[in-house]
Amino acid sequence: MPELPEMENYKLLLNQKIAGRPITAIQINREKSVNVNPELFRKTVLHQTVRNINRRGKHLLFQLQNGQVLLLHLMLGGWMFYGTEADKPKRTIQVRLSFGKEHLYFIGLRLGYLHLYREVEAEEKLAHLGPEPLNATFSAEEFLKRIATKHGRFKTTLIDQEFIAGIGNCYSAEICFHAGILPAKEIDDISESGRVQLFQAMKQVLTEAIKNGGYIENPIFEGDIKTGGFYGVRKVYDRQGESCQRCGSAIVMETISSRKTYYCPNCQK
Ligand SMILES: [Zn+2]
Numbered sequence: 001m002p003e004l005p006e007m008e009n010y011k012l013l014l015n016q017k018i019a020g021r022p023i024t025a026i027q028i029n030r031e032k033s034v035n036v037n038p039e040l041f042r043k044t045v046l047h048q049t050v051r052n053i054n055r056r057g058k059h060l061l062f063q064l065q066n067g068q069v070l071l072l073h074l075m076l077g078g079w080m081f082y083g084t085e086a087d088k089p090k091r092t093i094q095v096r097l098s099f100g101k102e103h104l105y106f107i108g109l110r111l112g113y114l115h116l117y118r119e120v121e122a123e124e125k126l127a128h129l130g131p132e133p134l135n136a137t138f139s140a141e142e143f144l145k146r147i148a149t150k151h152g153r154f155k156t157t158l159i160d161q162e163f164i165a166g167i168g169n170c171y172s173a174e175i176c177f178h179a180g181i182l183p184a185k186e187i188d189d190i191s192e193s194g195r196v197q198l199f200q201a202m203k204q205v206l207t208e209a210i211k212n213g214g215y216i217e218n219p220i221f222e223g224d225i226k227t228g229g230f231y232g233v234r235k236v237y238d239r240q241g242e243s244c245q246r247c248g249s250a251i252v253m254e255t256i257s258s259r260k261t262y263y264c265p266n267c268q269k
Helices: 004-016 038-045 118-127 140-145 154-159 169-179 190-212
Strands: 025-028 048-057 059-064 067-072 081-085 092-098 100-106 113-118 252-256 259-263
Touching: 004 048, 004 059, 004 081, 004 190, 025 038, 038 067, 038 113, 048 252, 059 118, 067 118, 113 118, 140 190, 154 169, 154 190, 169 190, 169 259
Parallel strands: none
Antiparallel strands: 025 092, 048 059, 059 067, 067 113, 081 100, 092 100, 252 259
């Protein structure tokens, strides 16, 4: 599932392509992907200029000139492609927004959605989310304060969107590896210095991942060589059986709370 770095990468690249441009046509092939009657969706969104694309956690917010917002969550298997009809991937398209001859295709939206809200409604929908991990105001002190009230396995808390927004299976594994701490370690057993290490690892891993275009492999437009670059430099996620780059031991995959969890059993304590 796309996490913060993947959505941030989409945000940065899509802003270059469609910010300031009007939506010239709308195609809804799967009505369940939107939250209102397709006719109403069309009436509200058609000819609106996309002012800006923002991100909150794993969501993107397409801000329209009329104050409405398209709130996107890709969930498991969702992705996007931007380009002409000729460049379009041979996949089923759930929703298509057109910008003249170019289109933004929403693909693999099974659990994912593109919902239409007024700005204040969109804010309400996202109100439960925890802080943005890369906000400059989100300090180590704040992290320590938030984690002090938590118990149980660290990974479970790290991927809880109400604790911190945007982290899922891939980056929780990478962050724990970077900090040298086992994902299944009980929070109560992690020292204060270990907690600070995890906080710093979180900032560093997410920043690196954004710089590398995240790990989702599909390019977002023809000639996009940035998207997916993190997959090649990840340390543990999806690398079971491979040698740990730090100590040479074999990376292990274990299912914790029905989620695949990757770690090095030797250098993560
Ligand atoms: Zn290792």
